[in-house]
Amino acid sequence: MKSHAQVVVIGGGVVGASVLYHLTKAGWKDVLLIERAELTSGSTWHAAGGMHTVNGDPNVAKLQQYTIELYQEIERISGQSCGVHITGGLMLAGTRERLDWLKMAKARGRYLGMDLEIISVDEAARMFPLMDKTHFTGAMYDPIEGHVDPYGVTHAYAKSAQIGGAEIVRQTRVTDLKPRPDGTWDVITDRGNVRAEHVVNAAGLWAREVGRMVGIELPVLAMEHQYLITGDMPELKGQKEQLHAIDFEGEIYIRQERGGMLMGTYERAGVPWSEVTTPWDFGQDLLPNDLERIAPSLEVGFAHFPAVGAAGIRKVVNGPFTFAPDGNPLVGPIRGLKNFWVACGVMAGFSQGGGVGLALSRWMVDGDPGADIWGMDVARYGDWTTLAYTNAKVRENYSRRFSIRFPNEELPAARPLRTTPIYERLQTAHAVFGDYCGLEHPLWFAPSAAEAHDQVSFRRSNSHPHVAAECQAVQNSAGLLEISNYGKFDIRGPAAAEWLSRVMANRVPAVGRIALTPMLNERGKLIGDFTMCRLAQDHFFLVGTYAAERYYLRWFERHLPPSGVSVRPCAMEYVGLSVAGPNSRALLQTLVRDDLSTAAFPFMSFRRMEIGMVPGYVGRVSFTGDLGFEIWVTTDYQRALYDSLIQAGRDFGLKLFGGRALNAMRIEKSFGTWAREYRPIYGPFEAGLGRFVDFNKTDFIGRAATAEEKASGGALRLVTFKVDATDADAIGDEPIWHDGKTVGWVTSGAFGHRVNQSLALGYVPAALAGADTGFEIEIIGERHKAERLTGAAFDPGGALMRR
Ligand SMILES: Cc1cc2nc3c(=O)[nH]c(=O)nc-3n(C[C@H](O)[C@H](O)[C@H](O)COP(=O)(O)OP(=O)(O)OC[C@H]3O[C@@H](n4cnc5c(N)ncnc54)[C@H](O)[C@@H]3O)c2cc1C
Numbered sequence: 001m002k003s004h005a006q007v008v009v010i011g012g013g014v015v016g017a018s019v020l021y022h023l024t025k026a027g028w029k030d031v032l033l034i035e036r037a038e039l040t041s042g043s044t045w046h047a048a049g050g051m052h053t054v055n056g057d058p059n060v061a062k063l064q065q066y067t068i069e070l071y072q073e074i075e076r077i078s079g080q081s082c083g084v085h086i087t088g089g090l091m092l093a094g095t096r097e098r099l100d101w102l103k104m105a106k107a108r109g110r111y112l113g114m115d116l117e118i119i120s121v122d123e124a125a126r127m128f129p130l131m132d133k134t135h136f137t138g139a140m141y142d143p144i145e146g147h148v149d150p151y152g153v154t155h156a157y158a159k160s161a162q163i164g165g166a167e168i169v170r171q172t173r174v175t176d177l178k179p180r181p182d183g184t185w186d187v188i189t190d191r192g193n194v195r196a197e198h199v200v201n202a203a204g205l206w207a208r209e210v211g212r213m214v215g216i217e218l219p220v221l222a223m224e225h226q227y228l229i230t231g232d233m234p235e236l237k238g239q240k241e242q243l244h245a246i247d248f249e250g251e252i253y254i255r256q257e258r259g260g261m262l263m264g265t266y267e268r269a270g271v272p273w274s275e276v277t278t279p280w281d282f283g284q285d286l287l288p289n290d291l292e293r294i295a296p297s298l299e300v301g302f303a304h305f306p307a308v309g310a311a312g313i314r315k316v317v318n319g320p321f322t323f324a325p326d327g328n329p330l331v332g333p334i335r336g337l338k339n340f341w342v343a344c345g346v347m348a349g350f351s352q353g354g355g356v357g358l359a360l361s362r363w364m365v366d367g368d369p370g371a372d373i374w375g376m377d378v379a380r381y382g383d384w385t386t387l388a389y390t391n392a393k394v395r396e397n398y399s400r401r402f403s404i405r406f407p408n409e410e411l412p413a414a415r416p417l418r419t420t421p422i423y424e425r426l427q428t429a430h431a432v433f434g435d436y437c438g439l440e441h442p443l444w445f446a447p448s449a450a451e452a453h454d455q456v457s458f459r460r461s462n463s464h465p466h467v468a469a470e471c472q473a474v475q476n477s478a479g480l481l482e483i484s485n486y487g488k489f490d491i492r493g494p495a496a497a498e499w500l501s502r503v504m505a506n507r508v509p510a511v512g513r514i515a516l517t518p519m520l521n522e523r524g525k526l527i528g529d530f531t532m533c534r535l536a537q538d539h540f541f542l543v544g545t546y547a548a549e550r551y552y553l554r555w556f557e558r559h560l561p562p563s564g565v566s567v568r569p570c571a572m573e574y575v576g577l578s579v580a581g582p583n584s585r586a587l588l589q590t591l592v593r594d595d596l597s598t599a600a601f602p603f604m605s606f607r608r609m610e611i612g613m614v615p616g617y618v619g620r621v622s623f624t625g626d627l628g629f630e631i632w633v634t635t636d637y638q639r640a641l642y643d644s645l646i647q648a649g650r651d652f653g654l655k656l657f658g659g660r661a662l663n664a665m666r667i668e669k670s671f672g673t674w675a676r677e678y679r680p681i682y683g684p685f686e687a688g689l690g691r692f693v694d695f696n697k698t699d700f701i702g703r704a705a706t707a708e709e710k711a712s713g714g715a716l717r718l719v720t721f722k723v724d725a726t727d728a729d730a731i732g733d734e735p736i737w738h739d740g741k742t743v744g745w746v747t748s749g750a751f752g753h754r755v756n757q758s759l760a761l762g763y764v765p766a767a768l769a770g771a772d773t774g775f776e777i778e779i780i781g782e783r784h785k786a787e788r789l790t791g792a793a794f795d796p797g798g799a800l801m802r803r
Pocket residue numbers: 010011012013014015016034035036037038039040041042043044045046047048049050051172173174175202203204205206207210225226227317318319320321343344345346347348349350351352
């Protein structure tokens with residue numbers, strides 16, 4: 001084994017092998033993979049090898065498409081067969097809701113260039129004769145589904161990497177990792193040490209243990225997973241290979257394996273494996289079978305596919321593999337550790353391994369993953385993902401792998417975990433809560449405790465009239481919203497203004513003022529949007545998306561000067577309340593001595609104030625787009641602040657409102673939000689944020705690329721639509737049609753109660769952004785006429801928020 005390497009990849013499963021290959025492909029040759037035993041010795045060797053392109057996150061779906069297309073390339077380079085069988089696949093619906101879900105998945109696939117088709121039960125039964133069609137209502141057909149040989153794929157990556165210059169060392173375990181002051185690593189193994197510039201944790205089942213070597217607790221947990229293989233079936237003799245099928249009602253996937261069928265389940269009563277530590281002596285072992293646990297699923301499966309039930313079980317496989325709480329991979333650099341990268345929690349290595357390797361290698365070599373991988377970024381998790389939280393969420397995710405997640409469905413595991421001081425007050429007011437980063441926040445308020453729950457639906461649900469009443473209160477009198485679920489940063493120091501000016505695209509505000517600003521990467525793409533508030537010459541309060549706190553911090557720390565600026569995340573030290581609506585000023589004025597008139601405290605002002613007995617920061621700004629104020633206080637004061645606002649609000653028609661109403665109102669104002677309208681695939685001019693880019697500054701990150709975008713206009717444009725919807729509104733990820741062709745995608749949608757219109761925000765090609773007619777938006781399989789609005793649906797001139 002060599003003593004120095006540019007990169008050490010820990011783990012020779014399908015993911016580590018893919019990372020290694022992609023690093024060599026990107027031009028890094030001095031790369032070394034260290035494997036504890038033989039390649040595939042973790043979860044890879046006993047995988048069923050199934051692969052498919054469909055994923056809830058369109059950006060992850062794209063990487064899955066890439067992975068499947070890659071197999072030809074690595075077969076060609078390595079001469080190693082990947083055992084690819086592209087059979088095509090069926091997703092079988094047993095209920096109307098599932099068929100709706102499939103229609104939505106098909107629609108989303110359309111703008112990703114996927115060739116999905118909704119077919120009748122009869123058609124499905126013709127394609128897949130093993131099914132008993134009486135149990136189903138329809139199906140979706142995907143021509144690009146199939147399976148591979150896990151051994152073949154891993155070795156094809158590994159050999160291709162070796163041909164590209166990589167070295168692979170087997171039977172060698174990394175036992176420790178020690179950072180050196182120069183940012184390099186000592187990789188300690190049981191067979192000598194290696195000094196590496198970069199380390200990649202691709203240790204799969206042992207990713208937690210490797211994480212602990214550097215002091216981090218990665219939110220991954222292995223679950224036991226079982227599949228069975230039947231004996232040879234006469235029904236398959238002489239037939240062409242059967243399709244893959246997913247039967248959602250039985251939580252079952254099924255495909256042909258030689259002369260029989262392979263059937264696996266994601267059963268409700270899933271069981272975690274090695275909840276705290278993974279034994280190092282676990283080799284190419286299987287776990288004891290537990291058919292009783294999956295019996296309810298098998299019963300459904302055998303009823304739905306009777307010939308499979310009759311065939312008899314030849315073999316059962318029970319093996320562990322890892323999941324993150326949301327089931328998506330954990331990829332990227334770890335904040336606070338120099339040159340330490342992860343590629344783990346990959347639960348679908350044969351659909352995702354290639355995309356993970358590509359994204360990570362680009363990130364390491366070019367400093368940027370080259371694609372929008374927010375859904376896989378390890379930075380999407382924070383301190384709340386404790387071992388027990390991860391355990392609860394992974395179990396839930398596993399048991400729901402084939403369940404429908406409705407757009408208004410909040411999942412119950414690991415709740416309530418984090419609450420603010422007014423949680424009980426809001427409960428008493430019949431709040432229906434959502435979970436955001438483990439934090440309970442109010443979504444809407446019901447008239448009674450009995451009604452305080454969501455009836456899950458793809459269509460307008462039971463919350464609709466109550467959200468309408470909340471929006472109308474904001475429009476006509478005043479609304480009170482909890483806004484604690486934002487990320488906040490306290491930024492100080494003599495160089496703070498200069499640093500912010502470089503990191504943010506907009507002008508740094510004057511003392512007492514607020515500026516909205518995009519944050520851009522060097523490619524001029526959006527990697528954040530912030531409310532920048534200036535308290536003093538050398539003191540700022542920055543508000544952004546809480547889920548992205550670590551993502552932002554990783555970026556901030558990369559660009560911090562050695563001295564002169566301190567950045568402190570303070571998300572839960574400051575919690576907040578917002579009052580909005582025409583009466584909000586008069587209401588708040590009863591509690592503060594400062595003059596809140598527009599002359600004295602104009603729109604976008606920010607100041608320390610005392611609100612009754614409570615000290616806090618008050619900003620004259622509201623995401624509702626109406627006159628409004630955001631008040632930030634330290635957590636200990638929030639209850640008192642709430643009580644005084646509620647008390648004062650009695651004379652001003654104050655009504656509580658929640659996140660659903662806020663979402664509807666910000667869409668009425670065409671205000672975008674992180675991870676929906678603002679993502680690293682869009683530039684600020686495409687996203688309609690051009691006015692927040694200050695080209696008078698000679699330097700800020702992304703300036704050159706953004707100047708080019710400004711000159712060219714960019715390829716895309718964010719547009720607001722009024723939709724002729726009936727009982728279901730767009731929610732995001734629906735295709736936008738123009739003149740009979742899919743041209744774009746919706747990023748957010750809702751019913752705008754203040755304007756009494758169904759609305760959607762979405763991206764279309766810039767060349768089409770001026771088209772007045774011909775747009776349609778597909779909602780649950782039906783195309784609805786959509787009218788492009790030239791400005792925001794509500795108060796397009798912005799007079800109300802400035803009044
Ligand atoms: C029963 C079953 C069925 C499955 N079916 C499918 C399927 O149909 N389709 C699909 O896409 N996925 C399937 N999977 C999941 C798939 O197996 C995983 O997504 C994939 O194996 C993850 O690969 P990995 O490289 O991340 O991890 P692993 O395969 O666990 O690889 C990690 C490697 O790192 C090595 N290692 C760990 N620590 C160290 C150390 N300190 N030093 C040196 N080496 C170390 C290990 O020995 C191991 O070889 C299935 C899994 C199971 C269990």
